[in-house]
Amino acid sequence: MFHITNQFLIIIINTTKHNNTIITTYTIPFFCFLVCHNPPYKLPNPPQQSFEKKKYNHFKQHGLNCLLPPLMPPSIAQPQQTQCHQCLLLLLLLRRLRLSVDAIAIQDPHPIHMAAVRPPPTPRRAQRTRDRHARVRTWGRLNEASLRRPRALGVHEPRLLPGGQPRHRPLPHLRCPRIHGRLLRPPPRAQVKGAEGPREHVGLRRRPRRPLLLQIALEGDPLLRLRQRWSGRPIVDYFASIPGEDFTQMGEVYQKYCEAMHGVSMAIMELLATSLDVERKCFRRFFEGGSSIMRLNYYPPCQEPELTLGTGPHCDPTALTILYQDHVGGLEVFTNQKWHSIRPRPDALVINIGDTFAALSNGRYKSCLHRAVVNRQSVRRSLAFSCVRKRTRWCDRRRGY
Numbered sequence: 071m072f073h074i075t076n077q078f079l080i081i082i083i084n085t086t087k088h089n090n091t092i093i094t095t096y097t098i099p100f101f102c103f104l105v106c107h108n109p110p111y112k113l114p115n116p117p118q119q120s121f122e123k124k125k126y127n128h129f130k131q132h133g134l135n136c137l138l139p140p141l142m143p144p145s146i147a148q149p150q151q152t153q154c155h156q157c158l159l160l161l162l163l164l165r166r167l168r169l170s171v172d173a174i175a176i177q178d179p180h181p182i183h184m185a186a187v188r189p190p191p192t193p194r195r196a197q198r199t200r201d202r203h204a205r206v207r208t209w210g211r212l213n214e215a216s217l218r219r220p221r222a223l224g225v226h227e228p229r230l231l232p233g234g235q236p237r238h239r240p241l242p243h244l245r246c247p248r249i250h251g252r253l254l255r256p257p258p259r260a261q262v263k264g265a266e267g268p269r270e271h272v273g274l275r276r277r278p279r280r281p282l283l284l285q286i287a288l289e290g291d292p293l294l295r296l297r298q299r300w301s302g303r304p305i306v307d308y309f310a311s312i313p314g315e316d317f318t319q320m321g322e323v324y325q326k327y328c329e330a331m332h333g334v335s336m337a338i339m340e341l342l343a344t345s346l347d348v349e350r351k352c353f354r355r356f357f358e359g360g361s362s363i364m365r366l367n368y369y370p371p372c373q374e375p376e377l378t379l380g381t382g383p384h385c386d387p388t389a390l391t392i393l394y395q396d397h398v399g400g401l402e403v404f405t406n407q408k409w410h411s412i413r414p415r416p417d418a419l420v421i422n423i424g425d426t427f428a429a430l431s432n433g434r435y436k437s438c439l440h441r442a443v444v445n446r447q448s449v450r451r452s453l454a455f456s457c458v459r460k461r462t463r464w465c466d467r468r469r470g471y
């Protein structure tokens with residue numbers, strides 16, 4: 071019988087670095103999603119190439135074989151890392167969070183079973199969590215209603231009192247793109263007829279297929295705000311200070327990549343503004359001081375791809391995503407009631423409009439429903455860089471994101 075267990079371990083670490091002269095504090099939340107997948111699922115054959123082989127043996131020995139190998143854009147040379155970044159990263163992250171790991175059961179072939187145990191929350195923290203959940207629930211309902219009405223550019227959203235009660239006061243921009251993300255997706259049952267696609271979407275709700283991927287996301291403001299406040303290369307500093315000096319080179323690559331993608335996304339914002347007949351720099355200004363998210367996706371091969379999805383059908387909640395996929399292929403987009411594969415091209419980036427931009431453009435641009443599928447033979451990797459709106463102090467303080 072097909073049986074799956076699925077556990078998420080979400081790790082957020084906060085770190086500060088003190089410069090010699092300026093004492094600054096910076097926090098990059100670092101999310102690590104481990105999705106365990108438990109059908110009989112085999113490791114690929116040991117690779118022939120020696121560097122890969124070494125890593126393979128290391129992973130096998132440590133049982134952490136699905137963790138992320140270094141993922142580099144092809145145009146940038148891959149640093150010669152011989153140690154296992156992933157084991158190290160994971161353990162560092164866990165230690166940093168003071169999470170005690172309940173169990174890491176290692177099997178061959180894996181999966182990893184891992185349960186992270188937090189100390190019981192203090193009454194104050196528990197209350198805060200309850201408040202947050204209440205707010206999010208209320209938000210969901212309110213947004214659902216408000217999305218039915220057409221809105222002008224510059225979206226207004228209701229403000230909530232701490233207990234989750236709405237205070238009907240419009241705010242100048244989006245507060246909660248994730249919730250928008252959920253609501254702006256096509257209603258799952260409306261499209262069930264025929265194509266595989268809608269069934270997939272419904273399927274996601276009933277969960278016949280579980281996602282299989284390891285994703286590490288770097289989220290923060292790597293480019294602008296910090297450039298002024300820190301050494302100017304926050305991602306490098308981050309890698310060097312948290313996983314350690316050995317990871318500086320890896321950080322350099324991600325730093326360069328993020329900077330390049332930030333430039334591309336701002337240029338696209340200008341084009342989008344022009345196409346919408348609004349002032350050319352208006353979206354650039356809106357997003358320029360904001361955050362970016364960089365996701366490194368790693369999809370292991372799976373012996374039963376028909377039972378698994380790499381990333382389930384979703385619309386990105388962010389404004390714009392610039393995706394670079396390797397040669398393997400697996401990205402699919404849902405249009406005309408069908409899933410269409412997006413053929414990978416080494417010289418092309420895939421640009422997705424996300425829910426935030428769909429809302430900002432008052433629906434003139436639609437966010438795109440997409441997913442990533444896995445295959446039997448090859449590992450697949452992709453890099454997704456997303457633009458997120460500026461965060462206000464209000465958001466940071468009250469909502470924690």
Ligand SMILES: O=C(O)CCC(=O)C(=O)O
Pocket residue numbers: 365367381386391393395400401440441442451452454
């Ligand atoms: O890996 C892919 O091709 C898609 C990834 C994706 O959709 C995402 O990270 O949001």
Ligand SMILES: [Fe+2]
Pocket residue numbers: 384385386391440
């Ligand atoms: Fe996506």
